[in-house]
Amino acid sequence: MEPNWNDWRWQLKNAIRNGDDLKSQLSLTPEEEAGLLSLRAQGGLPLTITPHFLRLIDVDNPLDPLRLQLVPRASEFKLQESERRDPLGEEDHEVVPHLVHRYPDRVLLLITDRCASYCRFCTRKRWVGQGPTPKASDLEQALAYIRAHPEVKEVLVSGGDALLLGDENLAQLLSSIRAIQSVEIIRLATRMLTFAPMRITNQLVDILQQHHPVYVMSHINHPQELASEAKDAILKLTNAGIPVLNQTVLLRQVNNDVQVLATLFRELTRLRARPYYLHQCDVASGTAHFRVPIGEALALVKKLRGHISGLCIPTFMIDIPGGFGKVPMVPDPVVKREKDRIFLEGFRGEIAAYPTD
Numbered sequence: 001m002e003p004n005w006n007d008w009r010w011q012l013k014n015a016i017r018n019g020d021d022l023k024s025q026l027s028l029t030p031e032e033e034a035g036l037l038s039l040r041a042q043g044g045l046p047l048t049i050t051p052h053f054l055r056l057i058d059v060d061n062p063l064d065p066l067r068l069q070l071v072p073r074a075s076e077f078k079l080q081e082s083e084r085r086d087p088l089g090e091e092d093h094e095v096v097p098h099l100v101h102r103y104p105d106r107v108l109l110l111i112t113d114r115c116a117s118y119c120r121f122c123t124r125k126r127w128v129g130q131g132p133t134p135k136a137s138d139l140e141q142a143l144a145y146i147r148a149h150p151e152v153k154e155v156l157v158s159g160g161d162a163l164l165l166g167d168e169n170l171a172q173l174l175s176s177i178r179a180i181q182s183v184e185i186i187r188l189a190t191r192m193l194t195f196a197p198m199r200i201t202n203q204l205v206d207i208l209q210q211h212h213p214v215y216v217m218s219h220i221n222h223p224q225e226l227a228s229e230a231k232d233a234i235l236k237l238t239n240a241g242i243p244v245l246n247q248t249v250l251l252r253q254v255n256n257d258v259q260v261l262a263t264l265f266r267e268l269t270r271l272r273a274r275p276y277y278l279h280q281c282d283v284a285s286g287t288a289h290f291r292v293p294i295g296e297a298l299a300l301v302k303k304l305r306g307h308i309s310g311l312c313i314p315t316f317m318i319d320i321p322g323g324f325g326k327v328p329m330v331p332d333p334v335v336k337r338e339k340d341r342i343f344l345e346g347f348r349g350e351i352a353a354y355p356t357d
Contacts, residue, residue, distance in 0.1 A: 005051070008192070008199040012116055012164075016049040022071070025054060029062045035072035046129040047072060049117050050195050056227055065222045065254040069119055075289040076120055085126050087282040089323020098134045099142040102323055106154035109142055110134060111173065115161045116195035121249060121290045123282040123319075128160055143176055150182035156217070158189035163199050167207060174211040189217040193244075194225040197233035205240045218246045218273060222255050223263045231271055238272040245276035248314065249290075250300075256292045258303045265304075265312040275314040280329070283321050294329070302331035306347025 004010035016022050019036040028036070039047060049070050058064040086092075093102045100108040113128050122128055146152050155177050165173065177186055188208075192199040193216075208214045216237055220226065237244050246268050248255065255261055265275040278301070281291045292300075301316045316329045336343035341353045 002051075006198045008116075008196040008201075011050045011052055011196040011198065014051050015117065016051075016054060017047060019047070022047065022049070026057070026059050026067070026071070028071075031073045031075070032062075032071050034074035035076055038074060038077040039072045042077065044130070045118050045120065045122060045125040047118065048115070048129070052197070052227075052229065053117055053195050053225075056224055063253060064224075065260075066224055068254050069121070069221065069251070070117055072120060073289070076286040078288070079285050080288045083283045083285045083288065084321055085285055087123055087284045087321050088319055089321070090124075093323050096141040096145050097138040099138075099145055101145075101149075101152070102325065104151055106156060107142075107146060107152050108156050108158060110159050111139070111157050111162060112160035112164050114159065114164050116164065116192055119191070119249075121251060121281055121284065121287045123284050124160075125284055125286070139173070139176075143180070146177070146183065147180050152182060154185040154187065155183055156187040156189060158217075161190050161192060161195075162188040163190040163192040163204075167201075167203055170204075171207045171210075174207065174214065178211045185213050185215065186211060187215045187217050189219070191219045193218045193233050194220055194227075194230050197227070197229040200233035200236050202236075205236055205242065208237075208242050209240055212241075214242060216242055216244045217276075218244055219248070220246050220264065220268065220273075221248050221251060222260065223267060226264075226267055226271075234268075234271045234273050244271075244273035246273050246314075247277045247279060248275065249279045249281055250292050250297055250316075251281060251290045252292050254290075256296065256300060258300055258307070261300065262304060262308045262312070265314065266308055269309075269312045275312055277326075278314040278316045280316070280318045282319055298329060298331045301329075305331070 016025065053066065057066045090100045093100050095101045098110040111134055113131055113133050115128055118129055146155065174186060177183055234244055248264065250256060268275050280297060281287055304313055317326045318329055319326045333344045334342050335345050335351055340357060341355050343351050343353050345351050
């Protein structure tokens with residue numbers, strides 16, 4: 001292991017960024033070779049994989065769930081008519097540069113277009129890693145907008161990855177947001193807990209504690225991502241009283257399996273990182289091969305109920321294309337309706353009546 005392995009900036013500097021470097025680490029499949037050729041020819045969402053995350057990949061398994069998330073494949077460049085460049089309508093709801101106001105009481109502040117690694121299913125693959133990178137003047141406009149709209153109670157700082165900001169810049173940003181009296185909650189969206197968990201330093205924890213309430217919105221999709229370093233990073237946050245809420249994206253071949261999801265959600269809960277949302281994969285361009293059919297997704301969620309506790313089960317969400325907001329999708333337990341009663345199916349398959357009055 002390199003002497004600077006535990007320095008998160010070293011992880012960023014030494015990330016895999018091109019096909020030649022990737023080939024030195026993995027024996028690529030024809031599908032991956034074709035994906036890299038298309039990426040080189042067409043451009044778009046970059047290839048970047050941190051050394052830490054690369055170490056977690058089973059190099060002998062072409063269907064490794066971590067590998068599938070980050071290595072381009074030819075299917076990424078086969079666009080579907082139903083897919084959208086901007087699936088969540090963020091550009092239509094952008095009130096000033098890099099500030100999205102979709103919901104009445106909260107805003108999304110895109111503070112950077114950079115990530116430590118790039119997920120091939122990213123909902124912002126039109127922009128991340130490619131620019132334009134938000135400028136200081138954009139931040140000033142965003143803060144001015146928030147000050148002028150006291151109905152905004154929450155600010156979600158994202159990008160890109162909120163924790164790609166250095167400590168000094170992050171502290172300054174949090175101080176500026178916290179100075180707005182109408183803002184009650186700050187959320188930081190990040191994948192650094194698995195891409196470069198050494199980012200969670202004691203100094204970072206001290207900064208977050210100074211600006212409570214700050215919620216860390218993690219993004220972890222598979223138990224394999226929870227290496228010891230990631231677990232230590234989560235515990236460093238939760239032990240310091242910083243809530244961690246995890247958002248998992250449901251992905252075909254990656255985690256569309258009851259046991260995989262149950263294992264992930266149990267382990268997160270044990271670490272006191274709340275399984276918050278299970279997202280249906282957004283209809284971003286070139287992501288059809290990741291999406292799980294809705295019927296199958298609901299069946300997975302139904303099987304989880306009763307086999308892991310309510311503490312462990314996230315809400316299954318679909319973000320409506322066009323920017324119309326998130327809606328929960330819940331398996332219907334009602335198997336039959338009569339005038340004065342309904343019949344409900346329990347998690348073991350037993351059916352019983354319940355009065356409607």
